[in-house]
Amino acid sequence: MSGSGNPVAPLSVSHDGHTRAAIVQLLLEHGPITATSISSELGLTAAGVRRHLDALIDAGEARAASSASWQQRGRGRPAKQYQLTAAGRGKLAHAYDDLAGAAMRQLREIGGEGAIKEFARKRVASIVANVSSTTGQDPKATAEKADEIAEAFTSAGFAASTRKVGTGVQICQHHCPVSHVAEEFPELCDAELNAFRDLLGTHVQRLATIANGDCACTTHVPLIQISNLAGAQPAPAIRKEAE
Incomplete structure (x- = not known):
């Protein structure tokens, strides 16, 4: 202990704990995400962020993978993208899984x-009780309705977002x-x-689910009528990398 009586080491450990929790939250809500993006979001050095990421990887709670070609900006080596593993997500909020599973089986x-x-x-x-339906004919209205759905699911603990x-x-x-x-019970996803x-009043396509081992549950919503797509395919979701 220093002459001023300040417990320096415990304060450092506490600060590290809060920083680690903030990084985990970003991995949860925005992963896969780069260390640079995390450092920018939290106002930390990239080196400090990577130290925490390395610790999470060593603990089996996160993984790193190179960005896909369509995500790459500019030239050079693709930046690593980090995301939580199933073990990392499992530490967040599954206290009632056993009870819920038993109740569903009964x-x-x-x-x-x-x-x-x-x-x-x-x-x-x-969950969506306050979200009204739309006809799906107007692209802007459909996109806004998707935002409303994401907000409703976020309020229910799903950390949902939308992206064009x-x-x-x-x-x-x-x-x-x-x-x-x-x-x-895949009926929950269905x-x-x-x-x-x-x-949304339109055909939607489920591209990935956490229950199947993907990093997020991703649903594609077309913003133009299916008959006008002319064979266009939705962009692929970011899926879990093979172990």
């Missing part, structure tokens, strides 16, 4: 598959509070997709 035993589907439908309906990609917009859920349960279709 519901299926009592009411059959129909009861599971109805439960999943009502669960999603409660090609001829459409993607709804990205960077976290799923029920991902472990959804692995056993109900979300059906709700998106009903609210």
Whole structure:
């Protein structure tokens, strides 16, 4: 202890803990993301951010991969993109997974598959209760409705966002509070997709899900009528790199 009585070491550990938590939150909400983007967002040095990222990787809670060619800006070596692993997400909020899974299995035993589907439908309906449906004819209205859906899911703990990609917009859920349960009960994911279709009034395509091991649940929403796409394909979602 110094002459002023300040516990220097404990303060340093505490600061590191808060910084690590902030980095994990960015990986959750915006991953895959580069160390440079994290340092800019948090006002930290890139070297300091990489130290925390290396620690998360060593603990098996994060992984790094080179950016895809379509993400590369300028020349030079592709920047590394970092994201949480399943183990990293598993430390965030799965306290009731076992209980929820047991309850779902009991519901299926009592009411059959129909009861599971109805439960999943009502669960999603409660999340988007304040989101009104649209006809899907106006691209601007469709994009705004996708933003509303993302906001509703963020309020429910899904850390959702939207991004413009090609001829459409993607709804990205960077976290799923029920991902472990959804692995056993895909009806939960199916109900979300059906709700998106009903609210947006257009065909939507699920590109990736956390329950299947991807880094986010990604849904593509076309902003022009399907008949006018002329064979155009939605941009690929960022999927989990092979181990």
